[in-house]
Amino acid sequence: MSLNLEQKKAVVAEVSVQLKDAQAAMLAEYRGLTVAQMTALRRKAHDSKVYLRVVKNTLARRATEGTPYECLKDQMTGPLAYAISSDPVAVAKLLSEFAKDNEQLKIKAAAMSGKLMTLDQVKALAMLPGREQLLAMLLGTMQAPIATFVRTLNEVPGKFVRTLAAVRDAKQAAA
Numbered sequence: 001m002s003l004n005l006e007q008k009k010a011v012v013a014e015v016s017v018q019l020k021d022a023q024a025a026m027l028a029e030y031r032g033l034t035v036a037q038m039t040a041l042r043r044k045a046h047d048s049k050v051y052l053r054v055v056k057n058t059l060a061r062r063a064t065e066g067t068p069y070e071c072l073k074d075q076m077t078g079p080l081a082y083a084i085s086s087d088p089v090a091v092a093k094l095l096s097e098f099a100k101d102n103e104q105l106k107i108k109a110a111a112m113s114g115k116l117m118t119l120d121q122v123k124a125l126a127m128l129p130g131r132e133q134l135l136a137m138l139l140g141t142m143q144a145p146i147a148t149f150v151r152t153l154n155e156v157p158g159k160f161v162r163t164l165a166a167v168r169d170a171k172q173a174a175a
Contacts, residue, residue, distance in 0.1 A: 008059055015063035015082065018051045024088035024112040025069045026122070027080045028095050030054070032104030041081070041098050041105070048094050050085040068114030075109035088112050089128050096126035 003011065019025060030038060045052035055063070057076040064070050085091040092110070099105045110117040117125070129137070 019067045026083045026110040027108045092125040
């Protein structure tokens, strides 16, 4: 199905908007995947808040013009799915985990903040914890000294109450 000029402009604009706010963009060759497998990949991408789209390479080249992801232009050959996200770990995890289960999906190229990444770097990025998990770890680290301070302050009146209870028990035992 061919697109008319207006539809092509709309696709280029849509992909350009996604690339403008993105931290990472990856190209994956999907040759050999069934429709059901592609649907599953799209569903996982939607759940992970990753923009995933199959776009003609000529339109994708136009969409990357003037963005930090122009470095991917040389890699845009063959049937490709474009995965774009503001969370680089999410897009790396999505494609890496899906590629483990489906050998036909091959990560062809990736860029983060305008620099090409090797496949080893993509795998290392996929091993990192996700954004939410990193924020939780940061919050726990920031909260630890405050929680320790509060427990220390609470120990003084607690010790006083235990001392009074011991004195009361001693007087009752003596009486």
